Amino acid sequence: MKHGAQGSAEAGTPEWRAPGAARVPAQARAGDGADGCRERDTALLAVRGEHTHGERPVPGPRPAVQRSSVRGQILDALRTALVTGELKPGEVHSAPVLGERFGVSATPVREAMQQLALEGAVEVVPNRGFRVVERGARELAELAEVRALIEVPVMLRLARTVPGERWAELRPLAEETVRAAASGCPATYAESDRAFHQALLALSGNEQLVRIASDLHRRSQWPSAGGPVRHGRADLVADAAQHMALLDALVSRDLDVVRELAEEHFAGAC
Structure with missing residues (x-):
């Protein structure tokens, strides 16, 4: 698998290096928030060193949670790399090579990549590793349409029934999206968004709705092949401003404005 991944790099695929290793060239980064994303990546993978050389092992059994923690942090870092475009559509990466770059064994990387395969972000390439799925603009538009079909009616129903003080609980989250947008990092914004x-959909009390909508949301953040990796800082700021306006409309129970803002919000996600 390692040989196959290296072969793809030699064929002209830009090499992606994990946070904490040598970084990708600046021109390979997306958007105008690269610095913010680099800082986020560094924080994500403070996990480096699952097997640090020269350190005296701690006596006693290793905590069972360690592998899960490593896998989870690597999964977060890989998702960030997908959103920012560091893992580009069509590229093939092997778990052993990625493991070397993360400073961990191949096992937690492979487990994280298998989770991404279940989510539809990557696909298994026998004897080589995982290929980042290539998606077109039509798929992104379809995802935005499905999200609107699910979320807009829920928002309108909640606007009729949820008291104003409950909506006030969401204001810190809306404000956080504004701060995240200002950072210019698409991965940071995607997380806060x-x-x-x-939180908004959770007010419906329908856990299955929240789970399905969250999965669709995550898929909508992945870049399309040959297209822009993600909206720029100005687009993120405008998107976050819609959260604030939508929250105000929900508090005042202005259903026409809620519908208009929600539909515009999802149309802009294409």
């Missing part, structure tokens, strides 16, 4: 939408 998803948190806001999850």
Whole structure:
């Protein structure tokens, strides 16, 4: 598998290096928030060193949670790399090679990549590793349409029934999306954006709705092949401003404005 992954790099695929290793060239980064994303990546993978050389092992059994923690942090880092475009559509990566770059064994990387395969972000390439799925603009538009079909009616129903003080609880999350947008990092914004939408839909009390909508939201964040990796800082700021306006409309129970803002919000996600 390692040989196959290296072969793809030699064929002209830009090499992606994990946070904490040598970084990709600046021109390979997306958007105008690269610095913010680099800082986020560094924080994500403070996990480096699952097997640090020269360190005296701690006596006693290893905590059972360690592998899960490593896998989870690597999964977060890989998702960030997908959103920012560091893992580009069509590229093939092997778990052993990625493991070397993360400073961990191949096992937690493979487990994280298998989770991404279940989510539809990557696909298994026998004897080589995992290929980042290539998606077109039509798929992104379809995802935005499905999200609107699910979430807009729920928002309108909640606007009729949820008291104003409950909506006030969401204001810190909406404000966080504004701060995340200002950072210019698409991965940071995607995380805060998803948190806001999850909290809003959670007011319905329907856990299955929240789970399905969250999955659709995550899929909608992945870049399309040959297209822009993600909206720029100005687009993120405008998107976050819609959260604030939508929250105000929900508080005042202005159903026409809620519908208009929600439909515009999802149309802009294409």
